Amino acid sequence: MTEKRAADVFQHEHEKDHEEHKTPGTMVLVLLLLASFAVYYFANWKALADAWHVR
Amino acid sequence: MTTATANVIEVPGPKDADETPGFRQGNHQGAVRSCDTTGLPVCLTAQRYIKLNAVMAVVFLLVGGTAALLVALTRWPSVHLLSAEWYYRTLTLHGLNMLIFWIIFMEIAILYFAGTTLLNTRLASKALAGVSFAMMVVGAAMVDAMVLQGKADVMMTSYVPLQAHWAFYLGVILFAVGTLVGVINFLATLYIARRDKTYQGSVPLVVFGATAAAIIAVLTLLHGAVVMIPTFTWAVGWTDAPDAAWYRMVWWGLGHQSQQINVCAMVSVWYLLGTLTTGAKPLNQAVCRGAFLLYILFINLASAHHLLVDPGVSAGWKIWNTSYAMYLAVAASMIHGFTVPASIEVALRKKGHDKGLFGWLFAAPWKNPGFSSFFLSLVIFGFLGGITGVTLGTQQINIIAHNTLRIPGHFHTTVVGGTSLAFMGLAYYVVPLIFQKEYPLKALARVQPFVFAVGITVMAVAMSLAGSAGVPRRHWDIEFTGAQFSAGFDSSAHLMMGFVGIGGTIAFTGLLIFLLQTVWAVFLGRSNAGKPMEQW
Numbered sequence: 333m334t335e336k337r338a339a340d341v342f343q344h345e346h347e348k349d350h351e352e353h354k355t356p357g358t359m360v361l362v363l364l365l366l367a368s369f370a371v372y373y374f375a376n377w378k379a380l381a382d383a384w385h386v387r
Numbered sequence: 388m389t390t391a392t393a394n395v396i397e398v399p400g401p402k403d404a405d406e407t408p409g410f411r412q413g414n415h416q417g418a419v420r421s422c423d424t425t426g427l428p429v430c431l432t433a434q435r436y437i438k439l440n441a442v443m444a445v446v447f448l449l450v451g452g453t454a455a456l457l458v459a460l461t462r463w464p465s466v467h468l469l470s471a472e473w474y475y476r477t478l479t480l481h482g483l484n485m486l487i488f489w490i491i492f493m494e495i496a497i498l499y500f501a502g503t504t505l506l507n508t509r510l511a512s513k514a515l516a517g518v519s520f521a522m523m524v525v526g527a528a529m530v531d532a533m534v535l536q537g538k539a540d541v542m543m544t545s546y547v548p549l550q551a552h553w554a555f556y557l558g559v560i561l562f563a564v565g566t567l568v569g570v571i572n573f574l575a576t577l578y579i580a581r582r583d584k585t586y587q588g589s590v591p592l593v594v595f596g597a598t599a600a601a602i603i604a605v606l607t608l609l610h611g612a613v614v615m616i617p618t619f620t621w622a623v624g625w626t627d628a629p630d631a632a633w634y635r636m637v638w639w640g641l642g643h644q645s646q647q648i649n650v651c652a653m654v655s656v657w658y659l660l661g662t663l664t665t666g667a668k669p670l671n672q673a674v675c676r677g678a679f680l681l682y683i684l685f686i687n688l689a690s691a692h693h694l695l696v697d698p699g700v701s702a703g704w705k706i707w708n709t710s711y712a713m714y715l716a717v718a719a720s721m722i723h724g725f726t727v728p729a730s731i732e733v734a735l736r737k738k739g740h741d742k743g744l745f746g747w748l749f750a751a752p753w754k755n756p757g758f759s760s761f762f763l764s765l766v767i768f769g770f771l772g773g774i775t776g777v778t779l780g781t782q783q784i785n786i787i788a789h790n791t792l793r794i795p796g797h798f799h800t801t802v803v804g805g806t807s808l809a810f811m812g813l814a815y816y817v818v819p820l821i822f823q824k825e826y827p828l829k830a831l832a833r834v835q836p837f838v839f840a841v842g843i844t845v846m847a848v849a850m851s852l853a854g855s856a857g858v859p860r861r862h863w864d865i866e867f868t869g870a871q872f873s874a875g876f877d878s879s880a881h882l883m884m885g886f887v888g889i890g891g892t893i894a895f896t897g898l899l900i901f902l903l904q905t906v907w908a909v910f911l912g913r914s915n916a917g918k919p920m921e922q923w
Binding site: 337338339340341342343345346347349353354355356357358360361362365368369372373376377379380383384 | 787
């Protein structure tokens with residue numbers, strides 16, 4: 333397969349691309365990131381609540 | 388015609404400048420060559436200064452990396468290598484060389500590359516490039532000389548009233564002004580490219596990102612001038628000491644924003660390496676450019692999270708600066724965190740790698756260190772750096788983490804696992820394409836990004852876990868030997884500090900492989916002038 337050269341990609345980068353893009357793999361990676369963030373963020377609030385009791 | 392790397396760019400045979408489409412529109416006045424691999428025009432003046440800045444970057448990476456190993460082996464309680472005096476001295480050296488000198492020399496090289504090669508223009512001023520480079524080298528050398536002589540044991544932040552020798556502050560000022568001159572040269576290059584119509588349409592996204600980095604750099608360096616000049620005059624004895632609280636606030640306008648120059652430059656390098664290694668094209672220009680604008684507008688506010696336990700500023704100021712406003716900058720990173728891998732996925736699926744959810748990812752050119760460095764950098768920056776950063780930047784949570792080892796655990800995943808690894812990936816293209824030299828042991832180069840990524844991940848995660856057990860950052864002796872009362876930490880903290888030492892040693896091994904290979908390639912490597920770079 334002949335690839336496009338980098339010069340061509342950069343030269344035509346600003347031109348509108350009318351193709352429809354599907355990125356299901358990236359969506360899964362992004363959702364994994366958000367889930368990891370939710371767990372880590374909650375765990376830290378829990379640790380804070382355990383260290384500093386509010387009466 | 389042949390194809391260069393596994394699924395890279397089309398590689399033409401040797402050709403002269405006039406054969407490249409659009410090349411004649413440049414304003415190079417003869418001092419130009421056409422890259423035999425990418426087809427991009429390379430301004431020879433810019434090439435010279437890209438080389439010089441890249442070489443100095445690698446020199447300071449060696450200094451900072453060696454200091455990193457010594458620091459890691461001292462924080463490992465079983466080894467505890469350095470004396471207290473030399474530990475703090477080495478930590479100061481490590482911070483300045485890794486966070487400032489290595490990265491900013493590389494960034495000036497990136498600005499000169501993006502400004503000239505991608506816009507088909509000459510560098511605006513050879514004289515400015517020379518002045519910038521000389522000032523940066525002299526400034527950095529003065530700083531390192533003062534630190535190594537024990538005349539600047541003030542850590543990277545050099546918080547007043549700690550005082551270093553005046554030559555230390557003068558070195559920082561010289562380096563900052565030299566950087567500013569380089570940035571002005573880049574902005575002038577953008578101007579002449581626009582004036583001479585050397586490109587069509589909008590500037591490429593990589594140039595846009597580099598411009599965002601340059602704008603943040605100007606703001607950063609102005610903060611640096613405001614805080615460092617009165618500190619210098621104080622060190623000489625001309626004026627009184629600056630107010631300590633004022634110093635801390637303005638210094639972080641320099642200290643934190645300089646890391647945001649890194650983020651902008653790193654994201655630009657992700658887009659660049661995405662194109663060079665897979666032929667990827669940004670998915671949506673407006674969204675990607677909008678994300679860079681968010682960095683410019685809101686990233687300065689994030690400086691506030693360094694002052695979350697500072698009594699000198701109000702709770703309202705802390706909450707505003709580390710909540711909604713800062714999250715607009717975080718949103719920018721999340722946008723890039725989607726668009727960069729998405730553009731790779733689209734490019735690889737177009738090539739037929741569309742099996743299942745992750746067929747494209749498995750088929751990616753992992754043997755190409757340019758690709759593996761940048762993709763590992765993306766993962767480490769997002770999953771480790773991003774998640775920990777947003778959490779630690781929350782005012783309430785920061786109370787349980789501030790000044791613990793969790794903070795260095797976070798920024799080693801952004802600046803080292805993120806920016807430094809991405810810049811190493813860039814070097815795997817800069818050396819063959821700009822220096823026109825081949826890397827000697829390609830198999831070793833292929834594993835290097837993985838060794839470095841594993842080492843830095845182990846070290847940073849161990850730092851975070853040790854910090855969660857309360858281990859302080861920067862401290863020479865977590866046993867508090869000789870204290871009046873019982874202190875120190877339990878065995879789990881010691882175990883984690885052991886992993887800090889082990890991870891640091893693995894990361895240093897990866898760094899050493901990179902350094903030796905790169906120095907070998909630059910000075911002793913086979914020339915590829917007149918032909919395309921070899922396959923990875």
